[in-house]
Amino acid sequence: MTCAHGLLQNHEAAFAIDASRIVFGPRTLDEVGEHAKSLGAKRVALFTDRAVGKLEHVSRARKSLQNANIDVALYDAVHVEPTDASFIDAALFAKEGRFDAYVSIGGGSTIDTCKAASLYATFPADFLDYVNAPVGAGKPVPGALPPHIACPTTCGTGSETTGIAVCDVLALKAKTGIASARLRPSLALVDPTCTYTLPPEVVAASGFDVLCHALESFTARAFSSRAYGLPRPLSQGANPWSDIGSREALRIGGENFVDAVQGSERARDQLAWAATLAGVAFGNAGVHIPHAMAYAVAGLVRDFRMKGYPQEEAMVPHGVSVVVNAPSAFRFTAGTNPERHRIAAEILGDRDGDLSRALETLMRKASVPVGLREVGYTRDDVPALVKGTIVQKRLLSNAPRDVGEAELVELFEGAL
Numbered sequence: 001m002t003c004a005h006g007l008l009q010n011h012e013a014a015f016a017i018d019a020s021r022i023v024f025g026p027r028t029l030d031e032v033g034e035h036a037k038s039l040g041a042k043r044v045a046l047f048t049d050r051a052v053g054k055l056e057h058v059s060r061a062r063k064s065l066q067n068a069n070i071d072v073a074l075y076d077a078v079h080v081e082p083t084d085a086s087f088i089d090a091a092l093f094a095k096e097g098r099f100d101a102y103v104s105i106g107g108g109s110t111i112d113t114c115k116a117a118s119l120y121a122t123f124p125a126d127f128l129d130y131v132n133a134p135v136g137a138g139k140p141v142p143g144a145l146p147p148h149i150a151c152p153t154t155c156g157t158g159s160e161t162t163g164i165a166v167c168d169v170l171a172l173k174a175k176t177g178i179a180s181a182r183l184r185p186s187l188a189l190v191d192p193t194c195t196y197t198l199p200p201e202v203v204a205a206s207g208f209d210v211l212c213h214a215l216e217s218f219t220a221r222a223f224s225s226r227a228y229g230l231p232r233p234l235s236q237g238a239n240p241w242s243d244i245g246s247r248e249a250l251r252i253g254g255e256n257f258v259d260a261v262q263g264s265e266r267a268r269d270q271l272a273w274a275a276t277l278a279g280v281a282f283g284n285a286g287v288h289i290p291h292a293m294a295y296a297v298a299g300l301v302r303d304f305r306m307k308g309y310p311q312e313e314a315m316v317p318h319g320v321s322v323v324v325n326a327p328s329a330f331r332f333t334a335g336t337n338p339e340r341h342r343i344a345a346e347i348l349g350d351r352d353g354d355l356s357r358a359l360e361t362l363m364r365k366a367s368v369p370v371g372l373r374e375v376g377y378t379r380d381d382v383p384a385l386v387k388g389t390i391v392q393k394r395l396l397s398n399a400p401r402d403v404g405e406a407e408l409v410e411l412f413e414g415a416l
Contacts, residue, residue: 012226015239018181019280020150020161020188024273029151029191032061032103033068039147039186041101043071045094047114049078051310052106052153057194061105061151073097075117078110081298081315082167084127087113091120102148104185107206108157108318111150112165115183118145119165130178132394135169141182150185153194155260155272156206156319158213158279160188163234166318168299174388175295179234184283192272196265201308202317204261204366207271209319210253211348211362212326213278215355216287218246219333219340221400223285235286235398245281247347249274254348254362261366289329289403292395293411294321296388297372304375316375323363324372327356328414332407336400372416382412 023031036044044065048058053076065072075093079086094102094117104114119130122145128136150160159165163184166177195203223237238246253274259267298321301314309317316324334341334355342353350358363370377385386408390396396403403411 010228012224012228015223015236015241016232016284017241018184018284020185022161022188022190022276024190024276026191026193028189029057029060029194030064032149032151032189033064033066033070035149035187035189036065036070036101036103036147037068039101041070041147043097043099044073044101044103045097045099045117046072046074047078047090047102047104047110047117048074048076048106049080049110050076052110055197057105057153061103065103073099078106078113080109080310081318082109082113084167084169087116087120087167088127090114090117094118094121095124099146101146103151104148105151105153107152107154108159108166111152111157111159111185112167114148114150115165115185116167116178118148119178119183122146132176132179134393135172135176135391141180143182145182147186149187149189151189151191151194152275154198154202154206155192155195155268155275156209158210158275158282160185160190161276161279162283172299172388174299174391176392179394181234188276190272190276192269195268195272199308200261200263201306203268203271204368205306205317205319206275207253207257207260207319207366208323208363208368210249210271210275210278211257211359212290212319212322213282213287214246214249214253215326215330215344216290217242217278217282217285218250218344219330219337219400220285220288220398235394236284237398238285242281242285245277246285249278249281250344250347252277257362258365286395286398288395288399289333289411290322290326292389292392293325293329293385293415294318295392296385297321297324297375297377299388300381300384302376320368320375323359324369324375325411325415327359328411330355330359331414332411333400372412377416379413379416382409385412
């Protein structure tokens with residue numbers, strides 16, 4: 001894609017480039033105190049989950065913050081795959097603590113929970129007020145939020161660079177989220193050594209999230225197809241900036257994916273960099289069908305449990321809930337831009353340019369479920385899955401083809 005000139009009247013001719021400030025490299029987690037101090041922090045809420053809280057990452061960060069003479073209060077009750085209830089609990093902690101800055105250490109669940117806690121503590125409202133329409137009211141965030149330093153410990157979600165926070169609305173049995181540029185962390189502090197302790201299954205799931213972020217951004221509707229209007233949406237569609245990050249994330253992620261799953265520290269360093277690139281890409285372009293379908297897949301889970309994750313409750317890890325749909329989705333979108341789909345497939349190692357097959361090959365190599373049946377769904381579940389997906393308007397409107405209920409039935413049946 002080149003810069004847009006001579007576009008249809010009243011269509012978008014410009015795109016925005018937004019990103020968190022990023023510091024990337026080994027041992028950067030030990031710098032968090034100085035970074036927080038430079039942002040004016042005096043009292044920090046440190047968010048994590050109980051599993052990560054037992055690792056040295058949190059103690060390293062806490063020591064760094066205390067060495068910078070910053071008061072720290074720990075919140076380690078983050079729910080893996082957050083819910084509206086867990087967001088509300090975290091917001092209550094944040095409101096009572098009267099913090100002037102936030103630090104999150106963990107995967108996307110922790111970073112997203114921290115974003116939501118800061119939002120509702122700063123600008124209290126009914127929970128659904130800020131949630132994306134049509135599930136919620138989709139009200140804009142009314143002002144700036146306190147500084148937030150996001151420190152990812154997985155190599156996949158990209159949440160440290162985006163203005164999106166996702167949760168499961170329990171009453172609907174479907175995921176949705178809050179999207180605002182004001183949610184974007186002030187600083188992404190990416191220390192790839194934090195990924196060295198991850199089980200292979202977590203690397204596989206988060207790695208597929210990286211690849212799908214890049215693939216969906218690269219194949220999203222073009223930014224220039226949108227009607228002109230301000231403010232520009234957070235998900236603008238594919239644009240020259242997002243194309244750069246998407247292609248490079250695919251190249252680096254594809255080359256290092258299998259080795260990273262198998263434990264190579266060098267490959268995990270590279271996958272963490274791919275995750276950062278993909279996060280910046282989809283933070284500007286947006287994702288589409290595979291992620292929209294994933295919200296229903298995760299929300300309606302019955303009894304699937306994946307090794308390497310907490311076993312207390314059924315859960316389809318986010319990256320898995322996305323990639324089980326991706327081959328079906330990319331078969332559906334392939335005709336919209338065959339060249340982009342071919343390029344992506346070849347980057348991922350399929351010489352014939354079959355993107356769906358390239359993904360299925362990687363899924364088998366990484367030993368993750370291939371298709372919805374392997375995470376417990378049958379054809380009888382398709383109507384409920386469609387119902388949980390059709391409300392994901394923000395994502396579906398970013399797809400390169402129109403997607404309604406009939407198309408979603410086809411997509412889910414293809415994903416079984």
